[in-house]
Amino acid sequence: MSLVARHLEADGLPTVIMGCAKDIVEHCGVPRFLFSDFPLGNSAGRPHDPDSQALTLELALRVLESAPAARTTVQSPLRWSDDAAWKLDFNNLAKLTPEDIAERRREFESVKATIKDMPGRK
Amino acid sequence: MAFVAEHDVPIPYMQRTRDYYQALGFPAYRWAHFAEVPFTPLVKPLAEARVALITTAAPYQPGVGDQGPGAKYNAAAKFYKVYSDTTESLPDLRISHVGYDRKHTTADDPRTWFPLARLHACVKAGRIGALTPRFHGAPTNRSQRVTLETDAPELLRRCRDDGADVAVLVPS
Numbered sequence: 266m267s268l269v270a271r272h273l274e275a276d277g278l279p280t281v282i283m284g285c286a287k288d289i290v291e292h293c294g295v296p297r298f299l300f301s302d303f304p305l306g307n308s309a310g311r312p313h314d315p316d317s318q319a320l321t322l323e324l325a326l327r328v329l330e331s332a333p334a335a336r337t338t339v340q341s342p343l344r345w346s347d348d349a350a351w352k353l354d355f356n357n358l359a360k361l362t363p364e365d366i367a368e369r370r371r372e373f374e375s376v377k378a379t380i381k382d383m384p385g386r387k
Numbered sequence: 388m389a390f391v392a393e394h395d396v397p398i399p400y401m402q403r404t405r406d407y408y409q410a411l412g413f414p415a416y417r418w419a420h421f422a423e424v425p426f427t428p429l430v431k432p433l434a435e436a437r438v439a440l441i442t443t444a445a446p447y448q449p450g451v452g453d454q455g456p457g458a459k460y461n462a463a464a465k466f467y468k469v470y471s472d473t474t475e476s477l478p479d480l481r482i483s484h485v486g487y488d489r490k491h492t493t494a495d496d497p498r499t500w501f502p503l504a505r506l507h508a509c510v511k512a513g514r515i516g517a518l519t520p521r522f523h524g525a526p527t528n529r530s531q532r533v534t535l536e537t538d539a540p541e542l543l544r545r546c547r548d549d550g551a552d553v554a555v556l557v558p559s
Contacts, residue, residue, distance in 0.1 A: 266441070266443060266525060266558040267419065268419055268531065268534045268535055268539055269441065269525055269534070269538065269539045269542055269556060270554075270556050271425055271539075272535070272539035272540065272542070273543050273546065273554055274425040274426060274427050275425035276543055277427050278427065278543065278546060278551060278552075278553065279427045279429050279552075279553045279554070280553065280554045280555075280556055281553075281555055281556070282556045282557075282558065283555065283556070283558075284557075286398075286400050286558075287397040288397065288398075288400055288401050288402075289400050289401060289418055292401060292418050292419075292420050293420060293421065294420070294421045294422075294423075294424040295424065296424060296425060296426050296427070302397055303492075304487070304488030304491040304492045305485075305488045305492070305559075306482055306485075306487030306488055306492040306494055306499065306500060306559055307499045307500070308499070308500055308557050308558060309498060309499050309500055309501065309502040309505070309557055310498070310499055311499065312493060312498075312499045313496050315498075318499065318502065318505055319505060322502050322505045322506070322509065322555075323514075326433055326514065326555075329429070329433065329553055329555070330429055330432070330433050332426075334426060335424035335426035336424050349391065349392055349394060349395035351488075351490075351491045352394055352395065352398050353394055354488075354490050354491065355398055355400075355488055355490070355491075356400075356403045356407040357407075358403075358406050358407060361410075366410055366411060369411060370411045370412060373413065375462075376460060377462075379462040379463050380462050383462075383463070383467070
């Protein structure tokens with residue numbers, strides 16, 4: 266999505282990305298980024314929380330209209346949880362047993378095989 | 388104000404992913420990385436602007452397995468071409484085809500990855516001028532070449548055809 270934002274912007278179309286993967290988006294380099302420090306999958310706010318979703322979009326719109334230059338990141342003040350332990354879980358080897366890793370390797374092989382066989386794939 | 392825990396920082400996804408795939412025995416992914424970043428200032432206030440919405444969520448496809456909340460990573464539900472659909476009604480979009488955080492999010496509220504209803508509310512409130520008649524779907528292709536040479540130009544063309552003044556991009 267970062268590559269798409271850059272392409273649109275280079276042609277004169279202003280963009281803002283709403284996302285949760287701060288390092289990946291900033292590593293690519295995008296014009297404007299509203300970062301929510303939430304688990305991946307919640308770029309537009311907290312589930313079943315209309316106020317959170319409204320604030321997240323409003324912040325993105327403010328970033329869109331007020332960023333002074335490229336690589337503007339604003340971090341939403343919203344917290345996913347008072348306890349940040351969730352941040353230690355995602356794909357964290359330190360929390361996986363050898364059996365977990367073997368299982369995930371099998372799953373990934375299966376995913377790769379599925380993708381390879383898909384008709385729509387270029 | 389009290390200090391928070393050392394690990395209470397944005398998750399270092401790149402390092403985690405590198406370590407993870409190395410342990411699984413797969414080659415490292417190289418993320419796109421540029422020195423220069425384009426920037427286009429807004430030429431009109433948002434209250435007069437037509438907004439395009441771009442998502443990585445996938446239309447629900449019957450017959451390709453579980454795409455519901457908490458479904459395992461479902462590669463069969465991926466899509467490989469840019470798609471567009473009307474912004475007049477709410478589509479049935481899912482995220483089972485991407486690597487979202489399956490432990491800490493339920494994926495049972497599409498508004499957390501597709502803010503179309505909120506954007507309609509913003510039009511009604513006068514916060515933005517209008518929505519484009521269509522939203523657009525960007526493939527989550529791991530080929531950066533296809534993204535750069537095919538998908539991004541196609542998304543740009545569709546945004547232009549729709550008269551978009553600005554775009555809101557929401558990766559899931």
